[in-house]
Amino acid sequence: EAQVTQNPRYLITVTGKKLTVTCSQNMNHEYMSWYRQDPGLGLRQIYYSMNVEVTDKGDVPEGYKVSRKEKRNFPLILESPSPNQTSLYFCASSSSGAGTEAFFGQGTRLTVV
């Protein structure tokens, strides 16, 4: 089954404690990206990757890091989480054509206290 898998689904952590949210896709997609969803703001792009070792900032990259060492994986790293990073996070992947739709993971609900 074609899918994007995120882990964990739920995470509560404390301010400053480094964490990683994993994302993996099994569709051999070139494009992967991370979004955060906040009420009234829709989805805002954090980082995106056009292929292995090619990443770029989205609209809200501050406080986040990513890496793309393998085509299937695109982890999101919060090196020093803060309460304003409490949000619902989605990973997405798509093939390289600009007209292709994105496939989304189930989401990770992160709470930073």
Added chain:
Amino acid sequence: AQSVAQPEDQVNVAEGNPLTVKCTYSVSGNPYLFWYVQYPNRGLQFLLKYITGDNLVKGSYGFEAEFNKSQTSFHLKKPSALVSDSALYFCAVRDIGSARQLTFGSGTQLTVLP
């Protein structure tokens, strides 16, 4: 820069009535336009897209959308709403000339009343 506006945070409609969820966009070039639906505690699911060709696009679950270039709109429609259509709907745009991923609207909560 590309942007999307969904002017209604909430749309209520009676079951069996037609529904419309509005979306307008702004891009520097020609757009690729998408609609996604999000059910509670789920990720986003693709509904339909406009790439080129016919302005009326048909998608999943009986939904359709009409592309209007002069009004820069891409409204989502369904002739007869179901209670199960109640969900959060997102419009998204990508500029054909852009390497970036999708830009999303703020979302519209659709509630279909029995």
